[in-house]
Amino acid sequence: MMDMSSPRPDPELASMPKVLLHDHLDGSLRISTLIELCRRRGLALPTRDPGALKQWFEGNAMAGSLERYLQGFALTVAAMADVQALERVAFEAAEDARAQGCVLAEFRMAPLLLQPHGVAPDDALAAMLAGLERSELACGLIVCGMRHEAPERVAQAADLALRHRVSPQRAVGVVGFDLAGPERGWPATRHAKALARLREAGLPLTLHAGEADEGQRVLEAVALGAQRIGHGVRLADLLNTDEGPQALQTLQAARVHLEICPTSNVQTGAAVSIADHPIRSLWDAGVSLSFQTDNQLVSCTTLNREGQALMDEAGFQWADLLAMQEQALQASFLPAPITQAASNKLQAWAEVQGLR
Numbered sequence: 196m197m198d199m200s201s202p203r204p205d206p207e208l209a210s211m212p213k214v215l216l217h218d219h220l221d222g223s224l225r226i227s228t229l230i231e232l233c234r235r236r237g238l239a240l241p242t243r244d245p246g247a248l249k250q251w252f253e254g255n256a257m258a259g260s261l262e263r264y265l266q267g268f269a270l271t272v273a274a275m276a277d278v279q280a281l282e283r284v285a286f287e288a289a290e291d292a293r294a295q296g297c298v299l300a301e302f303r304m305a306p307l308l309l310q311p312h313g314v315a316p317d318d319a320l321a322a323m324l325a326g327l328e329r330s331e332l333a334c335g336l337i338v339c340g341m342r343h344e345a346p347e348r349v350a351q352a353a354d355l356a357l358r359h360r361v362s363p364q365r366a367v368g369v370v371g372f373d374l375a376g377p378e379r380g381w382p383a384t385r386h387a388k389a390l391a392r393l394r395e396a397g398l399p400l401t402l403h404a405g406e407a408d409e410g411q412r413v414l415e416a417v418a419l420g421a422q423r424i425g426h427g428v429r430l431a432d433l434l435n436t437d438e439g440p441q442a443l444q445t446l447q448a449a450r451v452h453l454e455i456c457p458t459s460n461v462q463t464g465a466a467v468s469i470a471d472h473p474i475r476s477l478w479d480a481g482v483s484l485s486f487q488t489d490n491q492l493v494s495c496t497t498l499n500r501e502g503q504a505l506m507d508e509a510g511f512q513w514a515d516l517l518a519m520q521e522q523a524l525q526a527s528f529l530p531a532p533i534t535q536a537a538s539n540k541l542q543a544w545a546e547v548q549g550l551r
């Protein structure tokens with residue numbers, strides 16, 4: 196049965212060249228792949244019926260807490276825990292992004308999560324990169340460190356990221372580093388040393404911040420060298436205070452870009468609804484941002500659905516969505532020839548649509 200309450204992507208949005216910057220591989224598996232991998236590995240699922248399993252994810256997503264939201268990941272990570280599965284999941288994620296009209300994509304994953312399942316982190320990373328390379332879409336991988344883990348573990352993830360980074364010899368490689376996981380009570384400053392090392396090595400940072408914790412965490416992440424912020428929605432509260440103008444200036448001076456994931460934010464309680472999402476006030480204030488998916492399986496969404504929801508429910512126009520793609524391209528961590536080619540496609544599309 197079709198869900199009439201959800202916005203449907205129209206053909207125009209599907210044809211718009213889009214930029215995917217924030218998508219977790221372990222949150223975006225195809226449901227059919229998850230079921231097949233669990234069957235093969237003998238893992239228990241709440242149900243093997245695809246429709247019922249989708250509802251199970253929806254139920255977890257709508258519980259209104261980041262902690263509950265994160266539960267589905269125990270299942271997906273266990274299902275992905277061998278090199279063949281990792282290669283496949285990465286390849287399918289890239290192909291799905293391409294089918295949605297993306298012109299480049301940066302995926303992310305914490306390779307150390309696979310270690311307890313017996314997969315060596317270097318092998319996990321190599322398998323995901325091989326999967327991305329098999330796709331025709333221009334892709335890169337962001338390594339996540341888990342912020343609630345010990346600084347030594349995050350330092351280990353940083354070493355991994357540097358060992359597999361993109362280079363003239365390695366066309367598809369690691370392009371950035373992120374801190375993910377439960378935010379409140381786990382400040383990024385715990386990992387300042389590893390982050391400084393990455394920055395000095397020239398690997399760009401995007402940090403989850405201002406999602407489950409206050410807007411000040413966004414400024415903290417910027418001070419730690421983050422060029423992009425995952426979510427950052429609570430920044431909107433800060434902009435309404437006396438500190439607002441200073442905060443805005445700091446962000447603009449550092450050319451910081453926010454990766455906003457509207458549906459995920461509503462699900463975890465970081466926003467009340469799409470209509471009342473802080474993306475509106477952040478956009479009106481002139482903050483560089485784009486709409487992103489976060490987790491296509493766990494959040495039951497796609498990039499086209501996110502864009503459509505912003506137009507249908509939050510009053511955004513085509514020109515806004517186009518400007519968001521341009522800002523996302525400027526913020527991409529992929530090599531310049533790739534972002535330039537993507538930019539050319541976007542400009543050509545905009546001209547055909549009469550948006551330029």
Ligand SMILES: [Zn+2]
Binds near residue numbers: 217219375403425489
């Ligand atoms: Zn995320």
